[in-house]
Amino acid sequence: MSIEVVDVRPHERHYGVYIVKFEDGTERIATVNLTPGKRVYGERLIKWGGLEYREWNPYRSKLAAAILNGLKFVPIAEGTHILYLGAASGTTPSHMSDIVGERGLIYSVEFSPRVFREFMEKLVDQGRRNVIPILGDARFPYQYAHYVKGVDVVYIDVAQPAQAKILADNADYFLKPGGHVMLVIKAMSIDVTAPATETFKQEINTLKERGFDIIETVHLEPYDTAHAMVIAKKKS
């Protein structure tokens, strides 16, 4: 609160992402708060030009880390429908919810009741209506197929081996033609220059075999030393 905001401008590439500039010259990314006055994970709220923004912390959200590390293309904009696997307590889903707005939808799947309780408190109870909470197991899409309709994006961050398979299975169920997938993979060692791990290669291979073109891969250092973000598109 102590540092004054001097400017807020839209991100040059990513819809719904803003760059907040502070008087000391530092810059942060943020999204427009869909539920003004409410915080989801203790993030800073910023008022500017009659709008309220929520700072998007790259140490807490891997998507923010990927954006700061120069991700070229994020397939999310106003009205996008997303299937989010591994929603946890909703840190990243909350910013997506800001970006896609009232007309968008985030089907949020999480299987741990413990963390999902927080999701309910912080997102649903605080008034977000563009998230559909689903307490379920991403490995069995048919168990939640009655909620989910066609989606533009499937995002996965379940911190489990064989994520690419789970992702591809869900895409087979729900992804619209021409849709994108986003995958957070455990990939890198602490050493940035070290070659990609076996798991990483395997996961990428799985995606290719299941009919995806890899569009982009971004490391998440220094925000996260163990992961990378991969964006791919279903071959039409």
Add this chain to the structure above:
Amino acid sequence: MAKIYIATDVLGFFALDEAGNVVDKELYEKKPDVVAARLMELEKSNYVPEIVKLIERIKPRAEKVVLEDPELARKLVAAVKGVEIVGESPSHILVEFRRNFPMYLGALGLTWDEYQKFLFEVSDLVTRLKLRQAVERRDLFIAQAISTLDDVDKILNLIASRIREWYGLHFPELEELIRDNKEYVTIVYHIGHRSRIAEDALKKILPEMPEERAKRIVESAKKSIGAEMSDWDLEQLKIYADIYLNLDAYREKLATYIDEAMKEVAPNVRELVGPLLGARLIKLAGGLTRMAFLPASTIQVLGAEKALFRALRTGGKPPKHGVIFQYPEIFRSPRWQRGKIARALAAKLAIAAKADAFTGNFIAPRLKEELLKRIQEVKTLYAKPPPKAPTQPAAKTPPPPPPPKKGGEKRPPPRRERGRR
């Protein structure tokens, strides 16, 4: 005769032909709670009446019925005779159905916005019901954990006073210099013989200790009139001190567990009075559901049953508060305000427990706000003590002394000080 595909949705079931046309449907009664109950079953791969009805009806026209949940398909085979039922995950026709769903909605006379609103309501309700089930009997685990915590506190006190007495033979002056049991025991365990007590040694094991106090301790150690103690004698004392410190670490873990578990089981009660007091109330009530059924007046005196029964027997004054006395705004307030604050708190707790037990809604912030307002009111309206009543009140019923405890919760007495006895 052809294949018929069954699509599942929050609205009900749709039967589709191989071209993706809806040939029949069986919809739920469009009420979130009715639908939620059905979906809870379906998500466990159990069938519900509507799907059986639909398959019975289309059976004559279908040689094969396809659905996506293989487990459900297997169970239906046993329930519906005379037609082949198979699982296919995913099924191409059903994938197309989901992709083109807005088109199907149109045929039902629903807009997407209306549908999305209903979808949200249903998924919200199902999730809450599942979260509830996930913690079903955990309230009883919490009751055990809080009882254990109180046991551990008693044991810690017991061990600490023994160690103080024992080590006091060697370094009697330390007794008055260190009131906190854990600090005292830490010194015994890590330093031992008083000749080894030095400022840097103290700094290392108790970094928070003010320098000035450390100096005093070192001084007293030098001048101590206590008996000599050999390492061989000290050894036994140290083992016991180690047990104390380990038990103390366990207490820490237990308190964290209670906090986490309370977040799941009774977030509203926790938010109102903190995890430990909340857990004590649940324990005294005999579980969350029972607490939810208790009237506020009973919640107000939970833990003061003895005083209550004595009052009933002797016709004396009933107690004004039981364990909720541990709530800071009660024990910190002057006597004549406590009963009123206790009543207000108990009323909010009754609502909070109901929300936790039945709806799962998080309403505590509002309750808390109302409570604080009422407390302010009591404090201004009853700022002065009432004039002394001429008649002598019957036996005073002091609230039960709150169990000693520490950390995590605001509480009345200073933590685990050595009692003067």
